[in-house]
Amino acid sequence: MDDARKLFxxxxxxxLRREKNLTxxxxxxxxxxxxxxxxxxxxxxxxxxxxxxxxxxxxxxxxPREFATDxxxxxxxxxxxxxxxxxxxxxxxxRLELRETVESAPGLVDAVTxxxxxxxxxxxxxxxxxxxxxxxDRAEGAADNPVDRVRDHIQEAKNYFPDLDExxxxxxxxxxxxxxxxxxxxxxxxxxxxxxxVRVMPIDVMSDSLRRYDHHRRQLLISEIVDPSGRxxxxxxxxxxxxxxxxxxxxxxxLEPEDGPAxxxxxxxxxxxxxxxxxxxxxKFHAAAEALRYDVDVLGARFGASFEQVAHRLTTLARPxxxxxxxxxVRVDSAGNVSKRFSSGRFPFSQxxxxxxxxxxxxxxxxxxxxxxxIVELPDNSRxxxxxxxxxxxSNPWGMPDPQFxxxxxxxxxxxxxxxxxxxxxxxxxxxxxIGINCRLCERVACPQRxxxxxxxxxxxxxxxxxxxxxxxxxx
Numbered sequence: 155m156d157d158a159r160k161l162f163x164x165x166x167x168x169x170l171r172r173e174k175n176l177t178x179x180x181x182x183x184x185x186x187x188x189x190x191x192x193x194x195x196x197x198x199x200x201x202x203x204x205x206x207x208x209x210x211x212x213x214x215x216x217x218p219r220e221f222a223t224d225x226x227x228x229x230x231x232x233x234x235x236x237x238x239x240x241x242x243x244x245x246x247x248x249r250l251e252l253r254e255t256v257e258s259a260p261g262l263v264d265a266v267t268x269x270x271x272x273x274x275x276x277x278x279x280x281x282x283x284x285x286x287x288x289x290x291d292r293a294e295g296a297a298d299n300p301v302d303r304v305r306d307h308i309q310e311a312k313n314y315f316p317d318l319d320e321x322x323x324x325x326x327x328x329x330x331x332x333x334x335x336x337x338x339x340x341x342x343x344x345x346x347x348x349x350x351x352v353r354v355m356p357i358d359v360m361s362d363s364l365r366r367y368d369h370h371r372r373q374l375l376i377s378e379i380v381d382p383s384g385r386x387x388x389x390x391x392x393x394x395x396x397x398x399x400x401x402x403x404x405x406x407x408x409l410e411p412e413d414g415p416a417x418x419x420x421x422x423x424x425x426x427x428x429x430x431x432x433x434x435x436x437x438k439f440h441a442a443a444e445a446l447r448y449d450v451d452v453l454g455a456r457f458g459a460s461f462e463q464v465a466h467r468l469t470t471l472a473r474p475x476x477x478x479x480x481x482x483x484v485r486v487d488s489a490g491n492v493s494k495r496f497s498s499g500r501f502p503f504s505q506x507x508x509x510x511x512x513x514x515x516x517x518x519x520x521x522x523x524x525x526x527x528x529i530v531e532l533p534d535n536s537r538x539x540x541x542x543x544x545x546x547x548x549s550n551p552w553g554m555p556d557p558q559f560x561x562x563x564x565x566x567x568x569x570x571x572x573x574x575x576x577x578x579x580x581x582x583x584x585x586x587x588x589i590g591i592n593c594r595l596c597e598r599v600a601c602p603q604r605x606x607x608x609x610x611x612x613x614x615x616x617x618x619x620x621x622x623x624x625x626x627x628x629x630x
Contacts, residue, residue: 164198300416314472322431390429447574515562531586540564
């Protein structure tokens with residue numbers, strides 16, 4: 155822990171004590187502290203010290219870095235978005251009050267966020283029947299609630315599932331014999347151990363699907379337009395549901411008790427996680443990533459994986475004692491729709507709107523074969539290093555739509571020196587691009603890319619003036 159940075163973890167410390175069914179006196183005794191000092195820490199009147207963190211880790215089997223990770227900013231951003239809704243236009247809540255609520259009542263914040271998402275889903279269903287064409291900032295507000303719940307579960311787990319990782323690592327060590335192709339090895343295991351045959355089928359047979367499992371004939375069918383890394387991934391996904399189904403089912407049921415679409419989507423996500431972990435076993439992949447300074451293309455060549463598969467795997471490196479750079483990942487299409495977001499860190503993803511057009515993930519469509527780098531700064535003055543590249547998920551026959559996406563991968567600027575992509579940047583005196591989370595939450599004035607006014611500030615309309623931005627507002 156950085157000794158120069160005071161770390162206040164009062165609510166988290168109180169939550170841990172209550173989870174352990176301890177009184178303040180009981181926990182203080184176990185940590186070798188006075189009850190009055192523990193009380194001050196719980197009320198955020200004293201910062202936690204490195205020594206106390208070490209005692210916590212020993213007493214309660216915690217990773218001190220995990221305990222010290224600050225999720226308040228991400229939670230505060232989510233709450234900002236909730237109260238930026240026009241529903242609360244006449245009852246604005248100061249950000250200081252929101253911050254105090256996040257710190258002192260995390261359970262209440264979670265309940266309010268869930269309630270708002272239920273409201274947003276109901277409103278979205280109504281707008282699908284009677285769309286409000288004047289509201290341009292509702293793309294994700296009407297998102298399917300099960301998708302949001304699955305994203306929440308994955309984010310709360312820091313996109314790291316140790317049981318799946320360990321099982322995948324053991325399986326990969328069995329499959330990857332010297333000179334043995336992983337796709338063929340998985341196909342052979344499916345055939346020999348489970349009686350499942352893997353077949354690559356022509357596009358006229360699988361015109362509308364990339365993978366399909368025929369349960370009655372015990373055949374896994376993969377379209378010929380799926381590239382080699384995709385074929386390996388799809389075969390590994392089938393292996394996940396053949397050999398790891400009890401573990402996946404148990405984990406999904408624990409995270410999502412209600413049996414419904416959210417649990418099924420979560421099982422798919424966990425199967426995908428396992429497949430990626432088989433292709434890129436944790437220990438070997440982490441060591442290679444550190445040695446290669448997180449060069450995504452070289453890692454892809456070494457492990458037979460695509461750019462997106464490697465980028466996704468990099469967001470999962472959270473094993474205690476072998477942690478990687480805490481990356482975030484976002485995948486967007488040319489219209490700015492976010493179809494994938496993962497993070498092992500604290501990047502404040504937008505939940506109910508698009509991304510900032512000044513972020514270079516959007517410009518990357520113009521240079522599809524090139525990795526584009528950028529240093530960005532959010533309104534809270536946090537700085538981030540990001541890379542982005544356009545990707546394709548499969549080949550397409552002539553005349554068919556050719557969907558493309560951009561994968562953005564990034565980390566806090568303090569980790570950038572560990573990345574090969576930071577060569578040529580002066581990280582001691584960076585010149586970041588100021589961006590926002592999305593237009594309705596961004597308070598930057600005179601932005602030429604602004605698509606909507608911020609909802610937490612009054613709009614200023616001057617018929618005799620046209621500024622750089624189409625919307626002017628009172629930023630005070």
